[in-house]
Amino acid sequence: xxxxxxxxxxxxxxxxxxxxxxxxxxxxxxxxxxxxxxxxxxxxxxxxxxxxxxxxxxxxxxxxxxxxxxxxxxxxxxxxxxxxxxxxxxxxxxxxxxxxxxxxxxxxxxxxxxxxxxxxxxxxxxxxxxxxxxxxxxxxxxxxxxxxxxxxxxxxxxxxxxxxxxxxxxxxxxxxxxxxxxxxxxxxxxxxxxxxxxxxxxxxxxxxxxxxxxxxxxxxxxxxxxxxxxxxxxxxxxxxxxxxxxxxxxxxxxxxxxxxxxxxxxxxxxxxxxxxxxxxxxxxxxxxxxxxxxxxxxxxxxxxxxxxxxxxxxxxxxxxxxxxxxxxxxxxxxxxxxxxxxxxxxxxxxxxxxxxxxxxxxxxxxxxxxxxxxxxxxxxxxxxxxxxxxxxxxxxxxxxxxxxxxxxxxxxxxxxxxxxxxxxxxxxxxxxxxxxxxxxxxxxxxxxxxxxxxxxxxxxxxxxxxxxxxxxx
Amino acid sequence: xxxxxxxxxxxxxxxxxxxxxxxxxxxxxxxxxxxxxxxxxxxxxxxxxxxxxxxxxxxxxxxxxxxxxxxxxxxxxxxxxxxxxxxxxxxxxxxxxxxxxxxxxxxxxxxxxxxxxxxxxxxxxxxxxxxxxxxxxxxxxxxxxxxxxxxxxxxxxxxxxxxxxxxxxxxxxxxxxxxxxxxxxxxxxxxxxxxxxxxxxx
Numbered sequence: 307x308x309x310x311x312x313x314x315x316x317x318x319x320x321x322x323x324x325x326x327x328x329x330x331x332x333x334x335x336x337x338x339x340x341x342x343x344x345x346x347x348x349x350x351x352x353x354x355x356x357x358x359x360x361x362x363x364x365x366x367x368x369x370x371x372x373x374x375x376x377x378x379x380x381x382x383x384x385x386x387x388x389x390x391x392x393x394x395x396x397x398x399x400x401x402x403x404x405x406x407x408x409x410x411x412x413x414x415x416x417x418x419x420x421x422x423x424x425x426x427x428x429x430x431x432x433x434x435x436x437x438x439x440x441x442x443x444x445x446x447x448x449x450x451x452x453x454x455x456x457x458x459x460x461x462x463x464x465x466x467x468x469x470x471x472x473x474x475x476x477x478x479x480x481x482x483x484x485x486x487x488x489x490x491x492x493x494x495x496x497x498x499x500x501x502x503x504x505x506x507x508x509x510x511x512x513x514x515x516x517x518x519x520x521x522x523x524x525x526x527x528x529x530x531x532x533x534x535x536x537x538x539x540x541x542x543x544x545x546x547x548x549x550x551x552x553x554x555x556x557x558x559x560x561x562x563x564x565x566x567x568x569x570x571x572x573x574x575x576x577x578x579x580x581x582x583x584x585x586x587x588x589x590x591x592x593x594x595x596x597x598x599x600x601x602x603x604x605x606x607x608x609x610x611x612x613x614x615x616x617x618x619x620x621x622x623x624x625x626x627x628x629x630x631x632x633x634x635x636x637x638x639x640x641x642x643x644x645x646x647x648x649x650x651x652x653x654x655x656x657x658x659x660x661x662x663x664x665x666x667x668x669x670x671x672x673x674x675x676x677x678x679x680x681x682x683x684x685x686x687x688x689x690x691x692x693x694x695x696x697x698x699x700x701x702x703x704x705x706x707x708x709x710x711x712x713x714x715x716x717x718x719x720x721x722x723x724x725x726x727x728x729x730x731x732x733x734x735x736x737x738x739x740x741x742x743x744x745x746x747x748x749x750x751x752x753x754x755x756x757x758x759x760x761x762x763x764x765x766x767x768x769x770x771x772x773x774x775x776x777x778x779x
Numbered sequence: 780x781x782x783x784x785x786x787x788x789x790x791x792x793x794x795x796x797x798x799x800x801x802x803x804x805x806x807x808x809x810x811x812x813x814x815x816x817x818x819x820x821x822x823x824x825x826x827x828x829x830x831x832x833x834x835x836x837x838x839x840x841x842x843x844x845x846x847x848x849x850x851x852x853x854x855x856x857x858x859x860x861x862x863x864x865x866x867x868x869x870x871x872x873x874x875x876x877x878x879x880x881x882x883x884x885x886x887x888x889x890x891x892x893x894x895x896x897x898x899x900x901x902x903x904x905x906x907x908x909x910x911x912x913x914x915x916x917x918x919x920x921x922x923x924x925x926x927x928x929x930x931x932x933x934x935x936x937x938x939x940x941x942x943x944x945x946x947x948x949x950x951x952x953x954x955x956x957x958x959x960x961x962x963x964x965x966x967x968x969x970x971x972x973x974x975x976x977x978x979x980x981x
Contacts (some may be wrong), residue, residue, distance in 0.1 A: 331962075331963055334963050350800075351805050351806075352805055354805070358800045359802065365800075372788070389786060439958045439960040440958075440960035443960065443961075456963075463962050463964075484966050487958060487966035491969055494970065498880070515945045517945055524970045525970035525971025528971065533872070543791075549932065549942065550936060550942040554933040554936060568820060568898070569951070569953050570952050571955070571956060571971075573951035574948070575950070575951075577947060577949070583906045585868055585872055585875075586872035595787075599784070601787050604791055605790065607797055610797060613842070716877065734830055
């Protein structure tokens with residue numbers, strides 16, 4: 307599927323309700339985050355620590371994955387490996403089928419979105435109910451998340467009130483947030499109680515102890531991983547950290563960057579299924595480790611930094627493009643700046659090559675990234691890779707956007723700027739005929755479609771300088 | 780899917796070795812008055828903090844439960860909570876599910892520690908105080924010893940050797956269940972407790 311950011315962006319920019327919803331939300335998130343990191347020295351020290359923890363874990367990733375698997379297996383967690391999302395879906399379906407599971411309750415998981423797991427389960431007769439309030443709302447609406455932390459940020463309470471009235475039996479129309487929340491609690495309590503299995507993601511995997519660390523505010527993540535008899539977690543292979551100690555600074559970064567909270571309401575560390583004598587918790591815990599292109603990204607040392615991401619969403623909250631077009635415009639599971647570098651690498655530049663261009667390179671994302679991912683540098687790298695066949699193994703679809711015309715134009719540009727005589731000839735002739743070239747001329751047309759064609763001066767800068775008495779060096 | 784495992788690990792091992800950066804210096808904050816910080820942070824997220832003498836918590840607990848019109852209370856027998864309608868989590872969840880999901884007004888558990896920096900209580904659920912006690916009833920009451928409040932998470936992890944003693948489930952709780960998914964408006968008790976009440980015993 308070729309993405310078409312530009313036409314979707316056009317629609318989004320002309321939707322005033324959507325723009326109001328996002329502007330309001332992004333302003334709130336930015337100011338809350340700023341309060342949390344008011345001390346610049348503390349922020350600098352903490353993020354340097356966070357970046358180093360993730361970089362160190364990535365440098366030792368294969369060893370840590372094996373150590374994690376050994377520890378988790380010894381604790382009684384069943385670890386699965388999946389090359390592709392299709393493989394991951396089959397693994398999850400097989401586990402559910404083996405348990406005769408028909409109803410699944412889900413905690414929020416972006417990797418499960420990446421897998422399009424709900425649709426896969428639905429196609430095989432298994433109902434998956436989202437239990438995070440935001441995810442529940444967009445599931446009712448039949449939509450995808452528009453933000454990785456706040457999935458229904460694009461909706462206002464009027465739209466949500468109508469959805470609830472239409473979908474929940476006996477629910478009167480109300481825009482009262484407490485009443486809407488209580489209605490969802492009631493419906494989802496039953497779903498939790500009746501679920502055959504719970505599904506979740508994981509924020510961190512700790513190699514030292516074989517533990518899964520999950521953070522959340524609602525308690526639905528805890529319920530999904532505690533109440534049903536079976537728990538399946540799906541996550542990417544890049545979520546490893548070496549030591550439990552590493553979790554403390556990362557937790558000091560993630561919620562503060564994401565929503566401006568000092569910490570989430572719940573930090574849920576899961577190390578084993580229910581043990582003998584314990585009275586609750588799932589009897590089986592499975593973890594599916596998904597690659598889906600991550601090991602290819604890993605092979606390139608510059609692009610590898612993409613895998614440091616802890617999915618806080620601060621980059622999108624601060625992105626002038628994201629705030630104006632919203633998450634759905636990106637047409638991919640991961641929107642915003644991190645999506646602009648992650649999606650083309652996972653799906654390929656041939657599928658999502660326009661995303662690295664959906665940026666002004668203003669660097670706001672880089673300034674707030676808690677693990678110092680050089681997003682702007684990677685955007686530029688991916689633009690280059692799209693235009694030139696690459697020798698780097700990490701870039702899928704490199705060279706897919708090569709254009710003979712563009713290459714020829716750049717060759718000509720290079721030749722003109724390498725020779726004083728050619729430069730003088732070109733600028734002088736443009737001074738004479740430049741204003742006669744119509745804006746709709748071939749080659750020029752694309753550029754002038756969104757910009758005014760500049761007026762050429764009658765005399766070149768060199769000529770003017772010489773008139774003032776400056777000699778050519 | 781052992782082929783997938785071998786293939787993924789082989790690709791990761793074939794990749795160039797990056798440099799392993801040193802861990803830069805970072806020191807989590809400490810507080811002159813840990814209880815004060817703990818209280819400020821927990822109250823800021825809608826938690827309640829009561830500081831009481833260690834030998835008077837049962838009377839105090841009764842007062843709180845009465846003031847909130849609580850009916851049925853779940854508490855482990857060894858805490859000897861004095862309340863007319865009390866149940867214990869003495870069977871596997873499968874046999875208690877209906878009552879747990881819908882029939883209990885408040886549950887009482889211990890905390891094994893707390894973090895002043897973030898206003899967090901730490902629970903190690905076990906056979907006597909299972910995981911769902913702090914999750915399903917609308918009110919969760921926590922008994923915490925004043926001396927168990929640490930400055931920060933890193934310090935508490937080290938002092939209690941979490942890495943060497945990880946239970947099935949280790950929980951950090953900072954306030955009642957909440958959401959801001961609807962127009963960033965805070966609402967409490969979306970899935971877990973609506974109220975978190977911490978009794979700090981001194």
